[in-house]
Amino acid sequence: xxxxxxxxxxxxxxxxxxxxxxxxxxxxxxxxxxxxxxxxxxxxxxxxxxxxxxxxxxxxxxxxxxxxxxxxxxxxxxxxxxxxxxxxxxxxxxxxxxxxxxxxxxxxxxxxxxxxxxxxxxxxxxxxxxxxxxxxxxxxxxxxxxxxxxxxxxxxxxxxxxxxxxxxxxxxxxxxxxxxxxxxxxxxxxxxxxx
Amino acid sequence: xxxxxxxxxxxxxxxxxxxxxxxxxxxxxxxxxxxxxxxxxxxxxxxxxxxxxxxxxxxxxxxxxxxxxxxxxxxxxxxxxxxxxxxxxxxxxxxxxxxxxxxxxxxxxxxxxxxxxxxxxxxxxxxxxxxxxxxxxxxxxxxxxxxxxxxxxxxxxxxxxxxxxxxxxxxxxxxxxxxxxxxxxxxxxxxxxxxxxxxxxxxxxxxxx
Numbered sequence: 001x002x003x004x005x006x007x008x009x010x011x012x013x014x015x016x017x018x019x020x021x022x023x024x025x026x027x028x029x030x031x032x033x034x035x036x037x038x039x040x041x042x043x044x045x046x047x048x049x050x051x052x053x054x055x056x057x058x059x060x061x062x063x064x065x066x067x068x069x070x071x072x073x074x075x076x077x078x079x080x081x082x083x084x085x086x087x088x089x090x091x092x093x094x095x096x097x098x099x100x101x102x103x104x105x106x107x108x109x110x111x112x113x114x115x116x117x118x119x120x121x122x123x124x125x126x127x128x129x130x131x132x133x134x135x136x137x138x139x140x141x142x143x144x145x146x147x148x149x150x151x152x153x154x155x156x157x158x159x160x161x162x163x164x165x166x167x168x169x170x171x172x173x174x175x176x177x178x179x180x181x182x183x184x185x186x187x188x189x190x191x192x193x194x195x
Numbered sequence: 196x197x198x199x200x201x202x203x204x205x206x207x208x209x210x211x212x213x214x215x216x217x218x219x220x221x222x223x224x225x226x227x228x229x230x231x232x233x234x235x236x237x238x239x240x241x242x243x244x245x246x247x248x249x250x251x252x253x254x255x256x257x258x259x260x261x262x263x264x265x266x267x268x269x270x271x272x273x274x275x276x277x278x279x280x281x282x283x284x285x286x287x288x289x290x291x292x293x294x295x296x297x298x299x300x301x302x303x304x305x306x307x308x309x310x311x312x313x314x315x316x317x318x319x320x321x322x323x324x325x326x327x328x329x330x331x332x333x334x335x336x337x338x339x340x341x342x343x344x345x346x347x348x349x350x351x352x353x354x355x356x357x358x359x360x361x362x363x364x365x366x367x368x369x370x371x372x373x374x375x376x377x378x379x380x381x382x383x384x385x386x387x388x389x390x391x392x393x394x395x396x397x398x399x400x401x402x403x404x
Contacts, residue, residue, distance in 0.1 A: 024293035031296055032304060033259065037215060040314050041222045041252075048226035048235075053356050074307065102299040116307070179393050180385020187381050190354035191374025193366045194322060 005153040009089045010096045013150040017098055029145035030101050035138060036113065039120035042135055043067065046124060047195070059127055060186045060195050061175075066123025069171040073115040073164050080163075081107045090150050100149035110159030111152045114143040118164025126172070139164075198284055203269050203303020208313060210266075211305055214259035215317035221251030223321050234358030234366060235325040239332055263287035263295040269303060270295035326363035333362045 016023050028034060047063050050056030086109040090099050106112070117139030125132020143157035175182055189195035220237075225248035227235040236244050263270040263286065270287040287295040300306035305313070350361040353370030389396045 027293040027297060028260065032300075032306075033211065033214070033296060033310075034256070036307070036310060037218060037314070040215075040310075040318075041218055044219060044318050045222040045226040048223060048232065048355065049230055050355075051230050053354075056355060100294070102297050102302075102304075104299065105301060112307075176390035177392055177394050179389040179395070180382055181395060183385050184378065184382055187374060187378055191370050191378075193326075193354055193358060193363055193370040195354055 005155050006089065006093055008154045009147060009150060009152070010093060012148055013089075013097050013100075016100055016148065016150075023100060026145045026148045027100055029141055030149045030151075032113075035117060035142040038138060039070075039117055039135070042124055042131075043120060046127065046131075056195065057183075057186060060189070061182055062123055062127050064182055064185060065172050065175055066120060066168065069119040069123060069164075069168040070116050072171055073119045073167040074112065076163050076167055077110055077112045077115050077160070080110060080159075084109060086153075086156070088151060089153055097150040099151070101146070101151050104151055108152060109156045110163050111143060111146065111156040112160065113146065114139060114152075114157050114160030115164040115167070117142050118161045119168045120164075122165050122168035126168075198269050198282070198302070200301065200303040203298065204305065204309070206266075206268050207298070207303060207305050208309065210259055210262055211310065212313050212317050214255045215314050216320055217255030217258065218252045219314075219318040219321035220324060221248040221253075221255065223318075223325055224248035224251065227325070230355070232355050232358045233329070233360060234333065234362050235322070235329045236332060237325060237328050260292065260296060263292060264289070268295075269298055329358075330362035330364050 016026070043063050043066055046059050050059045085107045088104065088108045090097050090103055118136070121132060121135035121139045124135040139161070143152070143160065146152045147154060147157055186195050223235065224237055224244045227233075228241045228244040228248065231241075237247060238244055265286060267285055268287075269282045269284055270291070282298075296304075298304035300309075350357040350366045350369045353366060353373040357366035357369055386393075386396055386399060
């Protein structure tokens with residue numbers, strides 16, 4: 001499994017260096033700023049997108065769950081990281097890779113940025129299927145760019161995606177333990193005319 | 196020039212804040228144009244707001260990623276040297292622009308926590324700017340039916356629903372009043388409707404019944 005994982009990242013990263021514009025596009029996509037901000041903006045936009053009071057409350061509660069899921073997925077990734085410090089591909093196969101990104105120092109499994117992206121996409125999907133699919137596509141592209149850049153193995157990306165979606169599902173389920181607090185938070189923000 | 200991580204972080208934080216502010220303002224304009232929340236529109240026309248939103252998002256992205264061309268930072272040789280600690284401080288060239296912003300957080304890039312602080316601040320500022328300009332719009336620019344209806348009838352609903360036809364400042368007192376008069380009922384109804392495993396129902400459920 002580990003060998004297939006390494007073979008895929010070496011093969012995919014081996015395609016770099018041929019078409020500069022594609023490499024540059026992957027560098028932009030892999031950036032710490034572009035896709036994470038896209039996920040945050042999607043959640044921010046959905047907060048204001050409801051067309052009637054009932055729809056607004058539903059969107060806003062889902063966005064609160066989504067934001068909590070983002071934080072919790074970070075915590076889950078951290079917990080996995082302290083129990084398994086998987087080296088990055090460029091550490092184990094440095095000679096065979098053309099690194100397109102800075103060398104991160106945290107463990108490889110699971111991919112934290114992908115976990116965050118998939119948690120946000122799952123939140124968006126639960127209120128708008130079509131928009132959610134676009135978000136899943138963006139999160140997948142984010143993961144692919146990091147894979148192409150040589151900083152993650154494919155199983156890190158899959159692991160990150162699973163963590164993001166599972167944590168979102170668990171967080172939505174956990175909401176039942178925290179009601180009526182979640183609804184009251186939305187009412188408080190509504191008291192400031194922002195919900 | 197120093198490549199001290201704190202100096203680099205300051206540069207990144209100010210650029211990121213501008214990026215997040217413009218993109219949030221754009222996203223907000225698209226969202227409120229679609230939902231008809233006129234009190235937050237930057238212009239009186241829905242279609243103009245929508246395209247202004249797209250333009251603001253694209254300008255935010257372009258500005259953030261093109262800035263290394265004219266502002267000095269730790270991005271020179273960005274695409275040539277992946278290891279951000281050995282980069283030179285200077286302006287980036289076109290060819291190395293795509294990787295110029297890829298600086299590790301231990302060398303001054305913004306980590307997730309810093310972004311989680313700066314993004315909400317930028318989003319709140321975008322909301323505040325929309326509320327102020329939206330109020331000026333309703334009062335000064337749009338002297339048609341909307342302005343007349345606002346003058347004749349004060350808002351009856353708080354929250355975003357009230358912002359559909361009134362300014363933020365006209366709606367705020369109603370929202371605050373609604374919150375104080377309604378929160379007790381929301382809490383009690385919520386407790387009654389909550390799952391039996393709800394922590395709050397366990398602690399407060401009996402007393403509210």
